[in-house]
Amino acid sequence: MRKITVIGTGYVGLVTGTCLANLGHEVTCVDIDEERIDALNDGHCPFHEPGLLSLIKSNLLEKRLRFTTILKKAVHHAEAIFIAVGTPENEDGSADLSYVKSAVQNLSPYINDGTLIIIKSTVPPGTNQKVREWMQSDSGRTFHVVSNPEFLREGSALHDFFYGDRIVIGSTDNNAGRFLEDIYSKINTPFLQTDPLSAEMIKYASNAFLATKISFINEISSVCGDLGADIEQVAQGMGMDSRIGEQFLRAGIGFGGSCFPKDTKALVQVAQETGHPFKLLSAVMDVNERQKNLLIDKALKRYGSLKGKHVAVLGLAFKPNTDDIRESPGISLIKRLQKLGSIPIAYDPVVKNIPYCAVNNSIHEVLSGADFAMICTEWPSISDLPLDVYENTMKEAVLFDGRNCYAREDFEGRTIEYHSVGRQPYEGLITNKQSIKFKLL
Numbered sequence: 040m041r042k043i044t045v046i047g048t049g050y051v052g053l054v055t056g057t058c059l060a061n062l063g064h065e066v067t068c069v070d071i072d073e074e075r076i077d078a079l080n081d082g083h084c085p086f087h088e089p090g091l092l093s094l095i096k097s098n099l100l101e102k103r104l105r106f107t108t109i110l111k112k113a114v115h116h117a118e119a120i121f122i123a124v125g126t127p128e129n130e131d132g133s134a135d136l137s138y139v140k141s142a143v144q145n146l147s148p149y150i151n152d153g154t155l156i157i158i159k160s161t162v163p164p165g166t167n168q169k170v171r172e173w174m175q176s177d178s179g180r181t182f183h184v185v186s187n188p189e190f191l192r193e194g195s196a197l198h199d200f201f202y203g204d205r206i207v208i209g210s211t212d213n214n215a216g217r218f219l220e221d222i223y224s225k226i227n228t229p230f231l232q233t234d235p236l237s238a239e240m241i242k243y244a245s246n247a248f249l250a251t252k253i254s255f256i257n258e259i260s261s262v263c264g265d266l267g268a269d270i271e272q273v274a275q276g277m278g279m280d281s282r283i284g285e286q287f288l289r290a291g292i293g294f295g296g297s298c299f300p301k302d303t304k305a306l307v308q309v310a311q312e313t314g315h316p317f318k319l320l321s322a323v324m325d326v327n328e329r330q331k332n333l334l335i336d337k338a339l340k341r342y343g344s345l346k347g348k349h350v351a352v353l354g355l356a357f358k359p360n361t362d363d364i365r366e367s368p369g370i371s372l373i374k375r376l377q378k379l380g381s382i383p384i385a386y387d388p389v390v391k392n393i394p395y396c397a398v399n400n401s402i403h404e405v406l407s408g409a410d411f412a413m414i415c416t417e418w419p420s421i422s423d424l425p426l427d428v429y430e431n432t433m434k435e436a437v438l439f440d441g442r443n444c445y446a447r448e449d450f451e452g453r454t455i456e457y458h459s460v461g462r463q464p465y466e467g468l469i470t471n472k473q474s475i476k477f478k479l480l
């Protein structure tokens with residue numbers, strides 16, 4: 040059992056702190072956001088993450104987990120301090136390290152000799168070295184700085200913490216690296232010990248590769264759509280090749296979230312600074328921007344103008360099982376609909392409020408007043424909705440599906456007009472003025 044402090048109680052800090060407490064460590068989580076800390080101490084989780092609240096509550100009860108805004112008290116006894124504050128993007132796309140800098144400068148006067156500082160935030164290669172300098176300027180004490188990037192996904196963060204594919208530890212000191220291995224020793228996940236620069240690069244390269252895989256399949260989906268091939272069948276056939284793998288081959292309206300967009304931009308900046316323009320990654324970002332416009336472009340083609348149209352937007356979170364709307368394709372779609380003079384109304388099972396348009400708890404009510412519907416997030420309450428609900432609820436059942444929730448066999452005998460990503464198999468057969476029938480080409 041170790042005495043651990045985690046700085047930052049966002050998705051990464053709170054999951055890390057809670058899970059480390061659950062492994063038996065004595066953990067104090069610190070944040071500068073007083074409201075957040077008060078809520079946590081009252082047993083509330085500040086965001087939607089399946090399983091996290093009950094783990095917080097049980098570890099609070101066992102007194103292995105504490106939340107505070109008082110840094111000095113939290114840091115004083117710590118043997119290891121995880122830095123898990125945000126690293127948002129600067130205007131030029133590079134990573135803003137001001138939160139990391141402020142966190143390490145604030146804590147350095149209070150640490151014990153030999154304390155391990157662990158950088159969990161996603162940071163550009165070279166930050167480990169910078170952290171040493173920021174620490175040294177304030178502190179006369181000895182310390183070790185290791186890089187330990189995080190690979191969890193929102194929505195499955197607990198599973199990813201306990202059953203991740205690897206734990207990367209970038210360190211210049213073998214003992215420091217082994218100390219961190221010891222902290223994680225109850226988890227049955229392989230360790231990879233590297234130098235700090237490589238650990239930092241592994242994180243950026245991994246996110247950039249996954250983003251590239253998504254933009255690649257989205258590019259393929261555009262070609263499929265134009266040719267008349269079916270992207271779902273193509274992705275299935277590609278994924279069966281174990282060298283390619285089936286994950287991250289879901290075509291859609293682009294990747295969102297707090298990390299892929301910012302980390303790809305940051306890596307482009309890092310590469311630029313080394314004198315290497317990362318053309319591939321720039322294209323990945325361009326494809327993603329285009330993809331976010333796909334549903335509206337299809338609707339414009341279908342209707343000519345979207346002015347005055349009531350649009351049911353299904354899904355606001357950037358992916359299912361989270362309430363995070365950062366860089367969500369659904370949100371950028373709503374903003375563009377408004378620019379085009381449409382009236383969007385949104386449904387999401389957990390996001391209840393956004394500043395951009397009305398949100399309604401009932402998917403049926405959202406559909407009933409709409410001219411057409413657009414699926415942005417494949418929550419089960421959306422992707423499992425029987426097609427006859429659209430047919431029976433909407434004036435005219437027209438669905439633009441940005442996440443390919445339905446299979447071609449679902450359309451047997453249906454009258455819904457269905458547009459999706461990278462599939463051109465359906466063609467309208469107008470049977471009468473109100474209903475449009477579709478059959479496979």
Ligand SMILES: NC(=O)C1=CN([C@@H]2O[C@H](COP(=O)(O)OP(=O)(O)OC[C@H]3O[C@@H](n4cnc5c(N)ncnc54)[C@H](O)[C@@H]3O)[C@@H](O)[C@H]2O)C=CC1
Nearest residue numbers: 047048049050051070071072124125126138142160161189
């Ligand atoms: N969200 C995710 O799924 C993942 C995020 N990451 C990386 O982890 C880092 C954190 O990301 P999130 O948890 O999403 O951020 P977040 O924005 O949800 O939370 C950051 C927290 O740090 C707090 N904070 C800022 N400065 C502080 C200071 N000086 N002292 C104490 N608390 C402070 C903020 O008040 C906030 O609560 C980022 O670098 C991100 O790229 C890595 C893997 C997954």
Ligand SMILES: O=C(O)[C@H]1O[C@H](OP(=O)(O)OP(=O)(O)OC[C@H]2O[C@@H](n3ccc(=O)[nH]c3=O)[C@H](O)[C@@H]2O)[C@H](O)[C@@H](O)[C@@H]1O
Nearest residue numbers: 189190191192193287288289291293294295296298357358
């Ligand atoms: O650094 C981070 O923050 C994290 O970023 C991603 O995790 P996350 O953003 O939570 O979610 P993902 O499941 O990766 O999805 C990201 C986006 O890609 C989209 N996506 C994903 C997979 C796919 O096949 N197609 C696709 O469009 C999702 O809809 C979502 O908008 C990575 O998967 C994590 O390993 C990493 O730790």
